[in-house]
Structures are given as C-alpha cells and as structure tokens.
Amino acid sequence: xxxxxxxxxxxxxxxxxxxxxxxxxxxxxxxxxxxxxxxxxxxxxxxxxxxxxxxxxxxxxxxxxxxxxxxxxxxxxxxxxxxxxxxxxxxxxxxxxxxxxxxxxxxxxxx
Amino acid sequence: xxxxxxxxxxxxxxxxxxxxxxxxxxxxxxxxxxxxxxxxxxxxxxxxxxxxxxxxxxxxxxxxxxxxxxxxxxxxxxxxxxxxxxxxxxxxxxxxxxxxxxxxxxxxxxxxxx
Numbered sequence: 001x002x003x004x005x006x007x008x009x010x011x012x013x014x015x016x017x018x019x020x021x022x023x024x025x026x027x028x029x030x031x032x033x034x035x036x037x038x039x040x041x042x043x044x045x046x047x048x049x050x051x052x053x054x055x056x057x058x059x060x061x062x063x064x065x066x067x068x069x070x071x072x073x074x075x076x077x078x079x080x081x082x083x084x085x086x087x088x089x090x091x092x093x094x095x096x097x098x099x100x101x102x103x104x105x106x107x108x109x110x111x
Numbered sequence: 112x113x114x115x116x117x118x119x120x121x122x123x124x125x126x127x128x129x130x131x132x133x134x135x136x137x138x139x140x141x142x143x144x145x146x147x148x149x150x151x152x153x154x155x156x157x158x159x160x161x162x163x164x165x166x167x168x169x170x171x172x173x174x175x176x177x178x179x180x181x182x183x184x185x186x187x188x189x190x191x192x193x194x195x196x197x198x199x200x201x202x203x204x205x206x207x208x209x210x211x212x213x214x215x216x217x218x219x220x221x222x223x224x225x
Contacts, residue, residue: 006154032211044201044215090154094211099145100203102154 002027006091006103013110019064019078021106023091026072031093033074034100035066038088050074086110113138115185115202117216125224130192132219134185134202143205144185145213146176148198155201161185172196192223 003026013019025031035047046059048066056066063082067075074091091103115136124130136142143162147155159170166178176187187200200219206212 034212042199043217046212049212088152092155094213099157099160100147100155100211100213101157102147104154105152107152 002093002095002101004091004093004101004103006106008106009104010107011109013081013108015083015110016080019076019081019085019108021076021089021091021108023074023076023103024072025074025093028072028093028095030071031095033068034092034094035074035076036090036092038090038105044090048076081110083110113142113204113206113214115144115204115214115216117200117202117219119219120217121220121222123222123224124192126194127191130187130189130196130221130223132187132200132202132221134187134216136183136185136202136204138204142178142185144176144178145203145205146170146174146185146187147201147203147215148172149201149218150198158187158200192221194223194225197221197223 006023032051034049036044037047038044048058050056050068053068064078086109089106092100094100115134117134145160146158148158149155158174159168161168161178169175174189176185178185202216203213206214
C-alpha cells in the first residue's frame with residue numbers, strides 16, 4: 001500500500017537559519033507531489049507542486065524553494081528563514097483516483 | 112478557475128444531532144469534488160469524493176455528501192454527530208489546470224457539544 005512520510009514533526013528555528021523539510025512516498029511511482037502551508041490552523045496555500053524529477057512549479061513567490069531529486073522524494077528548503085515562514089507545512093501526493101494523500105505535517109516555528 | 116466556498120466558519124452541533132457542513136462550488140465542466148477532515152496538528156484525511164454516478168456519496172466514519180448540480184452544492188452530512196467528529200473540515204475541487212491540483216475551501220471548524 002502507498003504511504004507518505006514527512007519529517008520532522010516539529011521544528012523550532014531561529015530567524016536567518018536554513019530549512020530543509022523532507023517528504024517521501026512509498027508504494028507508488030511517478031506521483032504528483034505538493035507542498036502546502038497552513039497558517040493559523042485554517043486555509044491551505046499551495047506552495048509548490050511537482051509532476052516529475054527536477055520539475056517544480058511555484059505557486060507563490062516567497063522565501064522558500066522546493067526540489068525533487070528522486071521520483072518519490074520532495075524537499076522544501078529555505079536559505080534564510082523569516083518569522084513569516086512559521087506555519088504548518090503539509091506534503092501530499094496524488095493518485096489515479098484524483099484525490100490527495102497527505103503527510104502528517106511539520107509544525108515550523110521561527111523565533 | 113475552479114473554486115469551492117465554505118460559507119460558515121464554525122458549526123456547533125449537539126452530540127447525537129445531525130451534522131451538516133456546507134460547500135458550494137464553481138467550475139466549468141464536470142466537477143470532481145472532495146471532502147477532507149483534519150484533527151489538530153495532523154495532516155488532512157480523505158473522507159469521500161464525487162467523480163460521477165450517484166449523487167449521494169458515502170464515505171468514511173459514517174459521513175456522506177450529496178452532490179446537487181442545480182444548486183452547485185456538495186454538503187457533507189452525518190445523521191448523528193459524535194464528540195470525536197470535532198475537527199476542521201475541508202471541501203475541495205479538482206483544478207482544471209491539470210496535474211491533479213486541488214483547490215481547497217477555507218475550512219469549517221465543527222464543534223460537537225456533549
């Protein structure tokens with residue numbers, strides 16, 4: 001069966017420090033992968049999506065970047081974190097049934 | 112662009128009473144509609160979807176949703192709410208832009224009162 005792993009679960013980072021969040025999928029090949037941010041426990045903002053290795057589409061200009069070095073690996077990064085980068089980050093992949101499967105999320109607090 | 116609207120911020124319901132969470136959609140063509148639930152500090156969990164077929168869709172945890180084309184609605188329902196149903200609920204529609212992107216509503220907080 002397909003599973004999605006996202007880590008770490010929580011992260012506290014100082015302003016100006018780098019960031020790397022990782023997401024991996026098992027049990028499927030060539031998935032579409034997505035990074036979302038959820039602020040204040042409500043709406044979801046699509047940050048990046050990828051349809052294949054090395055293919056990244058950015059939805060919102062910001063302080064973050066994404067990479068897909070392997071078919072089932074999706075990484076969210078920043079060179080220098082801002083306070084406004086705090087939030088709940090969710091990775092997801094889509095399957096042939098047109099829906100998403102989400103990871104468990106990473107709570108990022110920038111201090 | 113495809114979009115969904117969830118008009119209520121919060122829904123309060125007594126335990127054992129029927130629960131309804133409202134969602135309306137705006138699409139060109141046939142809609143692919145979804146409901147997800149999120150518990151605190153967790154990822155979203157799939158509840159149900161409508162792609163085609165019967166207008167009444169049954170999903171996980173006793174939830175169901177009714178697709179109404181004339182009213183462009185896809186309301187989520189449960190006949191008898193449980194305290195454990197207290198969570199954040201998201202309606203979503205598949206974006207016509209392709210790549211299986213989903214456009215989510217703002218979310219509805221459901222509070223089930225014991």
